[in-house]
Amino acid sequence: MSEKGLTNISVKKINRSKVYQYIYRKKITSKLQIVQDLQMGLSTVSQNLNLLEQDGLIEKNGYFESTGGRKANAIQIVSDFRISIGIGILKNMFHITAVDLYGNALYTNTIPFPYSNTPDYYKQVTDKIKEFIATNQYDEEKILGVSIATQGITSPDHSTVLYGNIMNNTGMILEDFSRYLPYPCYLEHDSKSAAFLELWKHPELDSAVVFLLNRNLGGAIITNHQIHQGSSMHSGTIEHICINPDGPLCYCGNRGCLETYCSANALEQAAGMNIKDFFSLLREKKSPQLTQIWKDYLHHLAFAMKNINLIIDAPIIISGYLAPYFLEDDIAYLTKHINVSSPFALNKEHIFVGTNGQYTPAIGAALFYVNQFIHAI
Numbered sequence: 001m002s003e004k005g006l007t008n009i010s011v012k013k014i015n016r017s018k019v020y021q022y023i024y025r026k027k028i029t030s031k032l033q034i035v036q037d038l039q040m041g042l043s044t045v046s047q048n049l050n051l052l053e054q055d056g057l058i059e060k061n062g063y064f065e066s067t068g069g070r071k072a073n074a075i076q077i078v079s080d081f082r083i084s085i086g087i088g089i090l091k092n093m094f095h096i097t098a099v100d101l102y103g104n105a106l107y108t109n110t111i112p113f114p115y116s117n118t119p120d121y122y123k124q125v126t127d128k129i130k131e132f133i134a135t136n137q138y139d140e141e142k143i144l145g146v147s148i149a150t151q152g153i154t155s156p157d158h159s160t161v162l163y164g165n166i167m168n169n170t171g172m173i174l175e176d177f178s179r180y181l182p183y184p185c186y187l188e189h190d191s192k193s194a195a196f197l198e199l200w201k202h203p204e205l206d207s208a209v210v211f212l213l214n215r216n217l218g219g220a221i222i223t224n225h226q227i228h229q230g231s232s233m234h235s236g237t238i239e240h241i242c243i244n245p246d247g248p249l250c251y252c253g254n255r256g257c258l259e260t261y262c263s264a265n266a267l268e269q270a271a272g273m274n275i276k277d278f279f280s281l282l283r284e285k286k287s288p289q290l291t292q293i294w295k296d297y298l299h300h301l302a303f304a305m306k307n308i309n310l311i312i313d314a315p316i317i318i319s320g321y322l323a324p325y326f327l328e329d330d331i332a333y334l335t336k337h338i339n340v341s342s343p344f345a346l347n348k349e350h351i352f353v354g355t356n357g358q359y360t361p362a363i364g365a366a367l368f369y370v371n372q373f374i375h376a377i
């Protein structure tokens with residue numbers, strides 16, 4: 001093929017991509033708007049719209065209000081053209097989700113199923129994933145991949161869990177799952193998956209610190225619109241910051257880690273009841289004892305946030321299982337306690353609260369393939 005031929009193909013591909021990305025960003029648009037904003041010729045835009053529509057990637061859906069003359073077609077992407085499956089593996093259960101091209105969770109479920117690092121577990125869990133895909137009647141070619149968020153730090157190539165003290169899954173490999181699944185598979189540390197979802201929801205943030213308030217605590221650092229991995233993949237593991245050298249024993253073998261004060265497990269233990277009951281009783285405001293437990297929890301969280309904010313001067317995102325339980329009053333209380341001992345005030349508006357609860361890591365994991373797909377068009 002001549003050089004000119006190649007160039008023409010690349011230009012065509014670039015234009016197709018530009019048009020698709022534009023529609024994706026705008027969510028709903030018209031041909032004229034694309035022509036104007038991309039400064040592309042009408043015939044080029046028309047041609048690309050036809051191609052994208054033929055491929056099933058975009059659709060015309062209704063009309064814009066006419067400002068005189070013919071009504072313009074409303075153009076949007078087909079958001080369920082492809083679907084990504086996200087899995088969140090925990091000690092006693094796993095979460096499963098199907099996510100569309102906008103990152104909306106079309107479906108979420110929790111399946112009680114204790115983890116064990118055995119071939120039988122991987123066989124059964126992947127059978128359940130296949131069953132989930134079949135039950136929801138997702139065509140095989142629709143599935144971009146299965147992305148698995150696990151507790152534990154992965155190797156830089158995401159093939160192996162290098163540190164898995166919570167679930168005792170050190171040495172777990174991606175192939176344990178992928179050998180049974182006819183889809184591309186990916187493995188990620190659950191805190192990083194959660195941070196990916198929060199970053200997806202806050203594309204305006206250059207930097208942030210994510211506090212993942214799950215059954216076990218997690219965290220992640222976002223800088224330059226990316227999740228900071230670190231020299232040995234453990235950047236952002238705020239759960240092992242020591243806040244009291246004589247404190248309770250942590251699963252890592254040390255004492256007084258933030259995990260032992262601010263994980264949902266620690267809160268449950270202090271309250272002597274499950275999280276759901278704790279918050280419903282707490283909000284009734286009848287138990288001074290529960291109010292005190294919650295205040296103590298927030299004090300410890302504020303202590304950690306204050307110190308971390310001195311290292312990473314950036315907004316804080318409260319994410320994961322406990323996040324949807326936070327009220328505005330809690331954020332105000334937290335901010336007050338962060339600022340009481342800090343030379344630099346953290347504005348209440350710089351604390352964001354995630355909305356996906358316990359499904360945050362699974363949805364974030366699924367976004368790995370969505371992100372890859374969108375950028376490859």
Ligand SMILES: [Zn+2]
Pocket residue numbers: 239240250251252253254257259
């Ligand atoms: Zn620890």
